[in-house]
Amino acid sequence: MATAKRTMPSSWISVRQNRVNAGIHSVETTGRYPDAMRLLPTLVAVAATVASAAIPAAAAPVTVQVIGVDGRPLAGAVVTLAMPGAPAPVPRGPYSVAQRDIQFNPQVLIVPVGATVSFPNFDKVRHHVYSFSKAKKFELKLFGRDESRSITFDKPGAVALGCNIHDGMNGVVYVTASPYTAQTDVNGRVRLNVAAGVGRVSVWHPSIRAAGNTLQQPATVTGTGLSTTLQLRR
Numbered sequence: 041m042a043t044a045k046r047t048m049p050s051s052w053i054s055v056r057q058n059r060v061n062a063g064i065h066s067v068e069t070t071g072r073y074p075d076a077m078r079l080l081p082t083l084v085a086v087a088a089t090v091a092s093a094a095i096p097a098a099a100a101p102v103t104v105q106v107i108g109v110d111g112r113p114l115a116g117a118v119v120t121l122a123m124p125g126a127p128a129p130v131p132r133g134p135y136s137v138a139q140r141d142i143q144f145n146p147q148v149l150i151v152p153v154g155a156t157v158s159f160p161n162f163d164k165v166r167h168h169v170y171s172f173s174k175a176k177k178f179e180l181k182l183f184g185r186d187e188s189r190s191i192t193f194d195k196p197g198a199v200a201l202g203c204n205i206h207d208g209m210n211g212v213v214y215v216t217a218s219p220y221t222a223q224t225d226v227n228g229r230v231r232l233n234v235a236a237g238v239g240r241v242s243v244w245h246p247s248i249r250a251a252g253n254t255l256q257q258p259a260t261v262t263g264t265g266l267s268t269t270l271q272l273r274r
Contacts, residue, residue, distance in 0.1 A: 099233035100265035102220075106228045106243055107271040113228025114245060114272070116148060118198075121220035121232065121259060123239035129219045131155040137201070137211060139167045144201055144211030153196055153217050160188040168204035175199050175215055198244055198252060214244065236261050243270050 102121065108114035129152035138145045140162045151157060161167050161183055169180040169189070175197025180189040182205075193199065193215045201211035214221075222230040241259040248255055259266060 098263075099235050100261055100263055102232045102234045102259075102261055102266045103268070104224075104230050104232075104241060104243070105269045106224050106245070107269065108228075108247065109272045111271075113224070113226070114247075115224055115226050115228060117224045117228070117243050117245040118148070118150060118214050119222060119224060119230045119232075120216055120218050120242045120244075121234055121239055121261075122218050122242070123220065123234060123237050123261070125237065126219055126235065126239075128153070128217060129221075134158065136160060137213065139163055139169070139203075139209075142206050142209060144209055147211045148214060148223065149212070150214045150216060150221055150223065151193060152219075153215055154192070154194060155215070156190055156192045157213055158188050158190045161185055166205065167209075169201060170204060171199050171201055173197065173199040176213075198254075212246075234261050234266075236263050241268060248272065 104119045104121075106114045106117045106119070131152050131154045133155060135149060135151050135155050135157040136159075137149050137157055138160050142163060142165070149157065159167075159169050159180060162185065164185055166182045166184045167180075168182050171178055175195045176191070176193050176199045178191050180191070183189055193213060196215050196217040199213040199215060201209070201213065203209040220232050220234050222232060224230050238258070238260050240256050242254050242256040244252070244254045246253050255270065257268075257270075259268065
Protein backbone atom coordinates (compact mmCIF):
# COMPACT_ATOMS: atom_id res chain seq x y z
CA MET A 41 0.00 0.00 0.00
CA ALA A 42 1.43 3.38 -1.02
CA THR A 43 2.05 5.90 1.72
CA ALA A 44 2.31 9.66 1.50
CA LYS A 45 5.57 11.24 2.47
CA ARG A 46 5.49 14.08 4.97
CA THR A 47 7.54 17.27 4.91
CA MET A 48 8.91 19.19 7.88
CA PRO A 49 7.27 22.61 8.43
CA SER A 50 9.27 25.75 7.79
CA SER A 51 9.78 28.35 10.48
CA TRP A 52 10.78 32.00 10.79
CA ILE A 53 12.18 34.14 13.55
CA SER A 54 12.11 37.71 14.77
CA VAL A 55 15.39 38.27 16.55
CA ARG A 56 16.56 40.99 18.92
CA GLN A 57 20.05 40.53 20.34
CA ASN A 58 21.51 42.66 23.11
CA ARG A 59 25.08 42.06 24.14
CA VAL A 60 25.53 42.22 27.91
CA ASN A 61 28.80 41.53 29.71
CA ALA A 62 29.98 37.96 29.03
CA GLY A 63 28.07 37.38 25.82
CA ILE A 64 24.57 37.24 27.36
CA HIS A 65 21.97 37.71 24.64
CA SER A 66 18.20 38.10 24.53
CA VAL A 67 16.41 36.54 21.58
CA GLU A 68 12.75 37.04 20.67
CA THR A 69 10.94 34.23 18.89
CA THR A 70 7.53 34.11 17.29
CA GLY A 71 5.25 31.32 16.13
CA ARG A 72 4.68 27.77 17.25
CA TYR A 73 6.39 24.48 16.60
CA PRO A 74 4.96 20.94 16.23
CA ASP A 75 3.53 19.33 19.37
CA ALA A 76 5.56 16.19 18.78
CA MET A 77 8.79 18.17 18.78
CA ARG A 78 7.78 20.29 21.80
CA LEU A 79 8.24 17.17 23.91
CA LEU A 80 11.73 16.59 22.59
CA PRO A 81 13.72 18.00 25.56
CA THR A 82 12.14 15.49 27.94
CA LEU A 83 12.95 12.57 25.70
CA VAL A 84 16.48 13.16 24.51
CA ALA A 85 19.58 11.87 26.21
CA VAL A 86 21.14 14.97 27.79
CA ALA A 87 24.79 15.95 27.76
CA ALA A 88 25.63 13.74 24.76
CA THR A 89 29.11 14.58 23.46
CA VAL A 90 30.87 13.78 20.20
CA ALA A 91 33.87 11.47 20.27
CA SER A 92 36.83 13.54 19.15
CA ALA A 93 40.57 13.94 19.20
CA ALA A 94 42.19 14.74 22.53
CA ILE A 95 41.40 18.22 23.87
CA PRO A 96 44.48 20.47 23.81
CA ALA A 97 46.26 20.90 27.14
CA ALA A 98 45.69 24.68 27.00
CA ALA A 99 41.92 24.30 26.81
CA ALA A 100 39.82 26.52 29.06
CA PRO A 101 36.40 25.85 30.62
CA VAL A 102 33.37 27.05 28.62
CA THR A 103 29.82 27.09 29.99
CA VAL A 104 26.79 27.82 27.82
CA GLN A 105 23.29 27.99 29.31
CA VAL A 106 20.11 28.05 27.23
CA ILE A 107 16.89 29.44 28.70
CA GLY A 108 13.56 28.62 27.04
CA VAL A 109 10.64 30.94 26.24
CA ASP A 110 9.07 30.03 29.58
CA GLY A 111 12.11 31.34 31.45
CA ARG A 112 13.20 27.86 32.49
CA PRO A 113 16.41 26.04 31.56
CA LEU A 114 16.03 24.30 28.20
CA ALA A 115 17.22 20.69 28.21
CA GLY A 116 18.12 18.92 24.98
CA ALA A 117 19.39 21.90 22.98
CA VAL A 118 22.50 21.15 20.92
CA VAL A 119 25.34 23.62 21.53
CA THR A 120 28.32 23.81 19.18
CA LEU A 121 31.45 25.93 19.39
CA ALA A 122 33.18 26.34 16.03
CA MET A 123 36.79 27.35 16.67
CA PRO A 124 39.38 27.92 13.91
CA GLY A 125 42.10 25.29 13.99
CA ALA A 126 40.13 22.87 16.16
CA PRO A 127 40.70 19.21 15.24
CA ALA A 128 37.91 17.59 13.27
CA PRO A 129 35.95 15.04 15.30
CA VAL A 130 36.74 11.46 14.38
CA PRO A 131 33.89 8.93 13.96
CA ARG A 132 34.43 6.21 16.54
CA GLY A 133 30.99 4.62 16.87
CA PRO A 134 29.12 2.47 16.83
CA TYR A 135 26.20 4.89 16.36
CA SER A 136 22.62 3.72 16.43
CA VAL A 137 19.05 5.05 16.35
CA ALA A 138 16.75 2.20 17.29
CA GLN A 139 13.06 1.91 16.54
CA ARG A 140 11.48 0.77 19.77
CA ASP A 141 7.91 1.19 21.03
CA ILE A 142 7.08 3.09 17.82
CA GLN A 143 9.65 5.79 18.68
CA PHE A 144 13.19 6.67 17.67
CA ASN A 145 15.63 5.94 20.49
CA PRO A 146 17.41 8.24 21.14
CA GLN A 147 15.31 11.02 19.67
CA VAL A 148 18.43 13.14 19.20
CA LEU A 149 21.78 11.58 18.32
CA ILE A 150 24.93 13.70 17.90
CA VAL A 151 27.50 12.28 15.47
CA PRO A 152 30.59 13.66 13.71
CA VAL A 153 30.70 14.16 9.95
CA GLY A 154 31.43 10.84 8.27
CA ALA A 155 29.70 8.70 10.88
CA THR A 156 27.66 5.69 9.83
CA VAL A 157 24.47 5.24 11.86
CA SER A 158 22.48 1.99 12.04
CA PHE A 159 18.68 1.93 12.37
CA PRO A 160 17.74 -1.40 13.98
CA ASN A 161 14.04 -2.23 14.30
CA PHE A 162 13.00 -3.83 17.60
CA ASP A 163 9.27 -3.37 17.05
CA LYS A 164 6.83 -6.05 15.89
CA VAL A 165 5.76 -3.76 13.05
CA ARG A 166 7.69 -2.60 10.01
CA HIS A 167 9.14 0.90 9.66
CA HIS A 168 10.02 3.10 6.69
CA VAL A 169 12.58 5.67 7.86
CA TYR A 170 13.31 8.77 5.78
CA SER A 171 14.57 12.34 5.82
CA PHE A 172 14.07 15.31 3.50
CA SER A 173 16.69 17.40 5.31
CA LYS A 174 19.23 19.42 3.32
CA ALA A 175 22.13 17.84 5.23
CA LYS A 176 21.03 14.34 4.24
CA LYS A 177 18.13 13.10 2.14
CA PHE A 178 17.56 9.36 2.37
CA GLU A 179 14.95 6.63 2.49
CA LEU A 180 15.12 3.24 4.22
CA LYS A 181 12.22 1.33 2.76
CA LEU A 182 10.08 -1.05 4.80
CA PHE A 183 12.04 -3.34 7.11
CA GLY A 184 10.80 -5.49 9.95
CA ARG A 185 11.65 -6.70 13.41
CA ASP A 186 15.30 -7.57 14.06
CA GLU A 187 16.31 -6.06 10.73
CA SER A 188 18.59 -3.05 10.42
CA ARG A 189 19.64 -0.49 7.83
CA SER A 190 22.55 1.97 7.85
CA ILE A 191 23.26 5.47 6.51
CA THR A 192 26.50 7.49 6.39
CA PHE A 193 26.12 11.18 7.23
CA ASP A 194 28.66 13.16 5.23
CA LYS A 195 27.51 16.78 5.78
CA PRO A 196 26.99 18.81 8.98
CA GLY A 197 23.49 19.83 10.04
CA ALA A 198 20.34 18.62 11.74
CA VAL A 199 18.80 15.67 9.88
CA ALA A 200 15.12 15.32 10.83
CA LEU A 201 13.87 11.73 10.88
CA GLY A 202 10.37 10.46 10.15
CA CYS A 203 8.56 7.21 9.46
CA ASN A 204 6.24 6.89 6.47
CA ILE A 205 4.11 4.40 8.39
CA HIS A 206 3.91 6.08 11.80
CA ASP A 207 3.35 9.83 11.75
CA GLY A 208 4.07 10.18 15.48
CA MET A 209 7.70 9.12 15.09
CA ASN A 210 10.11 12.08 15.06
CA GLY A 211 13.83 12.25 15.66
CA VAL A 212 17.05 14.03 14.69
CA VAL A 213 20.56 12.98 13.81
CA TYR A 214 22.67 16.08 14.49
CA VAL A 215 25.84 15.93 12.40
CA THR A 216 28.70 18.16 13.56
CA ALA A 217 32.07 19.18 12.17
CA SER A 218 33.25 20.51 15.55
CA PRO A 219 34.74 18.51 18.42
CA TYR A 220 33.01 20.92 20.82
CA THR A 221 29.38 19.78 20.58
CA ALA A 222 27.01 18.63 23.32
CA GLN A 223 23.39 18.72 24.47
CA THR A 224 22.24 20.86 27.38
CA ASP A 225 21.53 19.03 30.62
CA VAL A 226 18.46 19.38 32.86
CA ASN A 227 19.79 22.79 33.95
CA GLY A 228 20.04 23.97 30.35
CA ARG A 229 23.84 23.92 30.47
CA VAL A 230 26.73 22.42 28.60
CA ARG A 231 30.28 22.48 29.89
CA LEU A 232 33.17 22.03 27.49
CA ASN A 233 36.94 22.41 27.51
CA VAL A 234 37.85 24.58 24.53
CA ALA A 235 41.15 25.94 23.27
CA ALA A 236 41.42 29.73 23.50
CA GLY A 237 40.50 31.67 20.39
CA VAL A 238 37.74 33.52 18.54
CA GLY A 239 34.94 31.52 16.95
CA ARG A 240 31.16 31.12 16.98
CA VAL A 241 28.70 29.42 19.28
CA SER A 242 25.49 28.00 17.80
CA VAL A 243 22.42 26.58 19.51
CA TRP A 244 19.98 24.21 17.82
CA HIS A 245 16.54 23.30 19.13
CA PRO A 246 13.19 22.69 17.37
CA SER A 247 11.61 25.58 19.30
CA ILE A 248 14.02 28.13 17.77
CA ARG A 249 12.23 29.98 14.98
CA ALA A 250 15.17 30.51 12.65
CA ALA A 251 16.58 28.90 9.54
CA GLY A 252 17.59 25.40 10.54
CA ASN A 253 16.20 26.02 14.05
CA THR A 254 19.63 27.46 14.87
CA LEU A 255 20.93 30.68 16.42
CA GLN A 256 24.55 31.82 16.28
CA GLN A 257 26.69 34.46 17.94
CA PRO A 258 30.41 35.26 18.15
CA ALA A 259 32.36 33.59 20.93
CA THR A 260 35.72 34.57 22.37
CA VAL A 261 37.37 32.00 24.60
CA THR A 262 40.12 33.54 26.73
CA GLY A 263 42.72 31.79 28.81
CA THR A 264 40.23 31.72 31.70
CA GLY A 265 37.35 30.44 29.58
CA LEU A 266 33.90 31.76 28.69
CA SER A 267 30.43 31.89 30.24
CA THR A 268 27.46 32.66 27.96
CA THR A 269 23.67 32.56 28.34
CA LEU A 270 21.16 32.44 25.50
CA GLN A 271 17.54 33.23 26.42
CA LEU A 272 14.66 32.61 24.02
CA ARG A 273 11.76 35.07 24.21
CA ARG A 274 8.34 35.12 22.58
